[in-house]
Amino acid sequence: MTTAARKPFNWRRWRLVVTGGTIVGTIMLLAILAPWVAPYSPFDLNVAQMLKGPSAAHLLGTDELGRDVLSRVIHAARLSMMVAVLASLVGLVFGTLIGTLAAYFGGIVDLVLMRLMEILFSFPAILLAIVLMASLGTSIFNAMIAIGIIFIPGFARLARATAESVLRQQYVEQARAIGMSHTRILVREILPNILAPLLVEAAVAFSYAVLLESALSFLGLGAQPPDPSWGNMLNTGRGFMGVAPWLSIVPGAAIFLTVLGFNMLGDGLRDAFDPQLRDE
Amino acid sequence: MRGLILSRLAAFALTLIVASSILFVAVNVVPGSAARSALGIDATPQALARFEAQHGLDRPLVVQYAEWLGKTFTGDFGKSFQNGVDVGPELLRRLPVTLELAIFAFIIANLIALPLGAFAAMRHQRAADKGISLLASLLGAVPNFWLATLLVMVLTLHFRLLPPGGYTPFTVNPVMNLKQMIMPALSLGIVSSALLIRIMRTAMIEVLSSDYIRTARAKGAKEGIVVMRHAIRNAMTPYVNVAAVEFGFLFGSVVVIEDIFLLPGIGSFVLVGIINRDYPVLLASALTITLVVLIINLIVDIVVGRLDPRRVTRHQ
Amino acid sequence: MSEFRPHAQGAARPALAIRDLTVDFQRRSGALRTVDKVSLDVWPKEIVGVIGESGSGKTMTALSAMRLLPHGARIGGAIALGGRDLVDIGESEMRALRGDRIALIPQDAMQSLNPTMRVGRQVGEPYEFHRKQSYGAIWSKVVELLRAVKIADPETRARDYPHQFSGGMQQRAMIAMGLALDPELIIADEPTTALDVTVQARILKLLRDIRDERGSAILFITHELGIVAELCDWVYVMKDGKVVEDGPVKRIFEAPKADYTRMLLEATPSIHRRKGAKR
Ligand SMILES: Nc1ncnc2c1ncn2[C@@H]1O[C@H](COP(=O)(O)OP(=O)(O)OP(=O)(O)O)[C@@H](O)[C@H]1O
Numbered sequence A: 001m002t003t004a005a006r007k008p009f010n011w012r013r014w015r016l017v018v019t020g021g022t023i024v025g026t027i028m029l030l031a032i033l034a035p036w037v038a039p040y041s042p043f044d045l046n047v048a049q050m051l052k053g054p055s056a057a058h059l060l061g062t063d064e065l066g067r068d069v070l071s072r073v074i075h076a077a078r079l080s081m082m083v084a085v086l087a088s089l090v091g092l093v094f095g096t097l098i099g100t101l102a103a104y105f106g107g108i109v110d111l112v113l114m115r116l117m118e119i120l121f122s123f124p125a126i127l128l129a130i131v132l133m134a135s136l137g138t139s140i141f142n143a144m145i146a147i148g149i150i151f152i153p154g155f156a157r158l159a160r161a162t163a164e165s166v167l168r169q170q171y172v173e174q175a176r177a178i179g180m181s182h183t184r185i186l187v188r189e190i191l192p193n194i195l196a197p198l199l200v201e202a203a204v205a206f207s208y209a210v211l212l213e214s215a216l217s218f219l220g221l222g223a224q225p226p227d228p229s230w231g232n233m234l235n236t237g238r239g240f241m242g243v244a245p246w247l248s249i250v251p252g253a254a255i256f257l258t259v260l261g262f263n264m265l266g267d268g269l270r271d272a273f274d275p276q277l278r279d280e
Numbered sequence B: 001m002r003g004l005i006l007s008r009l010a011a012f013a014l015t016l017i018v019a020s021s022i023l024f025v026a027v028n029v030v031p032g033s034a035a036r037s038a039l040g041i042d043a044t045p046q047a048l049a050r051f052e053a054q055h056g057l058d059r060p061l062v063v064q065y066a067e068w069l070g071k072t073f074t075g076d077f078g079k080s081f082q083n084g085v086d087v088g089p090e091l092l093r094r095l096p097v098t099l100e101l102a103i104f105a106f107i108i109a110n111l112i113a114l115p116l117g118a119f120a121a122m123r124h125q126r127a128a129d130k131g132i133s134l135l136a137s138l139l140g141a142v143p144n145f146w147l148a149t150l151l152v153m154v155l156t157l158h159f160r161l162l163p164p165g166g167y168t169p170f171t172v173n174p175v176m177n178l179k180q181m182i183m184p185a186l187s188l189g190i191v192s193s194a195l196l197i198r199i200m201r202t203a204m205i206e207v208l209s210s211d212y213i214r215t216a217r218a219k220g221a222k223e224g225i226v227v228m229r230h231a232i233r234n235a236m237t238p239y240v241n242v243a244a245v246e247f248g249f250l251f252g253s254v255v256v257i258e259d260i261f262l263l264p265g266i267g268s269f270v271l272v273g274i275i276n277r278d279y280p281v282l283l284a285s286a287l288t289i290t291l292v293v294l295i296i297n298l299i300v301d302i303v304v305g306r307l308d309p310r311r312v313t314r315h316q
Numbered sequence C: 001m002s003e004f005r006p007h008a009q010g011a012a013r014p015a016l017a018i019r020d021l022t023v024d025f026q027r028r029s030g031a032l033r034t035v036d037k038v039s040l041d042v043w044p045k046e047i048v049g050v051i052g053e054s055g056s057g058k059t060m061t062a063l064s065a066m067r068l069l070p071h072g073a074r075i076g077g078a079i080a081l082g083g084r085d086l087v088d089i090g091e092s093e094m095r096a097l098r099g100d101r102i103a104l105i106p107q108d109a110m111q112s113l114n115p116t117m118r119v120g121r122q123v124g125e126p127y128e129f130h131r132k133q134s135y136g137a138i139w140s141k142v143v144e145l146l147r148a149v150k151i152a153d154p155e156t157r158a159r160d161y162p163h164q165f166s167g168g169m170q171q172r173a174m175i176a177m178g179l180a181l182d183p184e185l186i187i188a189d190e191p192t193t194a195l196d197v198t199v200q201a202r203i204l205k206l207l208r209d210i211r212d213e214r215g216s217a218i219l220f221i222t223h224e225l226g227i228v229a230e231l232c233d234w235v236y237v238m239k240d241g242k243v244v245e246d247g248p249v250k251r252i253f254e255a256p257k258a259d260y261t262r263m264l265l266e267a268t269p270s271i272h273r274r275k276g277a278k279r
């Protein structure tokens, strides 16, 4: 393992991370800089320019209200990224908490918590999200919460498994033996050691969050018009499939690229840190 | 074997009860919203109170849950808030549509995944393997509702081959039924195949590098026999496990696809329930989907046990 | 160098001849040579032992002769089965030989049996692949074979799955599989490891009987010197992928030439005594 540091950069090992990272980085950057890089406002109506195909003025054409599709797609990225980050964060924080507690205290706590997680996990994700949206009410913020809740069991499982192996390490046993408080052991000894795999998992959760958010928005349960979201753009586009196919192609392609980028990043990170695959 | 089935059944019952309570709580997190949405924003407080009393919504949540669970257990899914129609019979009418869609999609997914995954494993680390793996990553990133849209654009609008949506029962007009089902099933199945290709590939790679495959070759087995007789069966155990979960996932993701293709299944019933805030409809349809998913997992748990002789005899 | 080798007398050519065999694995850090210019003969009706510590390349040598090396291995040198080249022939020609004229009894019986197929069917596969016979004829051969390897009640046990067999029975089933078509060469890769002494003794006797009754040549791989002393006519000593010494068993035990062989013998003095006491 020590020789790995001295070796020159290993393209084969990192190519997925680099490619995925580039895609994700670009989209993130566009999302953050949306107001400055988008050529038009995403809301400006222009009846004279309704349903115009791609042109020099509107690179990706205009929609049924004459709004610039490129600008809307870029602004939608902002929303997607925000939902993905926050939902993953919700899942990460609560999942880690539950999983670590289950592993640390074991016994009945472990049994009850993890059984509950199993059950939550056995729900079809999109269904659970939709049902949650019913009572929370349709808004992008609630979509974010619903998606975050869906992620909790996955993170909890992973956190429990990793925490369990960390708990068997000697330094944790020593900390317990010298009477360190539960909180201190959990925060100082265990948390730092289980974070890496959880963060890799977060990349995968990101891509799933993008898919779920766009599905909810597509159904009209997430972002509400006129706020642009890839999902609701795609939904509107369906009405103009024959005359303006770009309205359906562009937002879908944006989802596809984002999900692909995050998946590559997640897979790449997992492979790169998997010692079994290192020498292949 | 009997012990296995009994313990699985017990776990199933427990899961179902907890799952139903999660659904019930999820729907009722925000109190009072049912009446408000059923009667509209302009409803007077008196009207709201009357509605709540009429539907028993003013009682504690636990009582409501117990009542709902008891009734559901006897097959009484309640009446729709919206139009007072019995939900149960409507569910039964819709279930076959969704089942057909999910099974059709699942068949497509497996027809893609089994040969591609097995072939990639046989060509491990060669061009075909890399190509198939890339294809799987690409397919896995496609949102199924986008694929559905693209299919409609190409097959319906451009080539005018297939109807854009709707549903005809198979018994009424089989050809029309299949024509209407093929695009929804493709949208779900193609996307699902991405994961299954990977699983099949991994399982086959593992099996193909095992000692007993070498034994088969040492006996002079032809490559076809090595793969078909020795490898596939052993790769099936891990594959079926994941495939079943994927079928459940597929069944759960019918909502969007049914909406796009105007299929009157359970998925679109969920949407009806949510758009009208019709809680009996929403709860019943969501519970049905969950129930089907759980039953699938239960069956597979038991069937996978039969697939692997080591597990069968252990429980005998 | 040339010591008297009884089995070489009167035989036209060795059952198996390996010359300058190399097996390389391509690693990122460069090629890994696991077998390094090994030359080895097995004459008809001879039991040849290969001994050496774990990782010395014994299994790789054996698998080379079957042309069943793991994915990514590169083979060099020459191998001939009864004078016929095995390195350059086509895969289908090689397949016709495997299980019929050259058989492998692999190292780990449990892992080497297909867990989802009945033992009898697996034992019968060599017939199925190489002889066109009816299902019934194959089945009676299988029962006969299992009886030959001393599996009690073979008619019923043939219907068992591998996990229902004990470790020793699994190993005997693998031996039965190897013997199926009376191959001219049997390669047995540590077929008795992890077996208790009585079962081990029975399996060794079985192999000797096979040699005596069917006239097969046997390449017997092991790292247990006691077995070599008991079973083999000729022995090759391997270390780090190379043959360090070979010769008749008696001479190797009494007057080893290579330092490594001497070290091996000293590490297990009881064998020496056992051998001495027997003579
Ligand atoms: N698939 C493989 N890829 C790379 N190297 C391998 C592979 N299989 C075996 N080796 C290496 O080849 C060398 C020789 O292994 P081999 O299995 O022939 O040893 P052996 O003498 O049979 O040992 P044992 O007594 O433990 O069975 C070892 O260094 C091993 O690490």
Ligand SMILES: [Mg+2]
Pocket (backbone or CB within 6 Å): C058, C059, C060, C107, C189
């Ligand atoms: Mg070996």
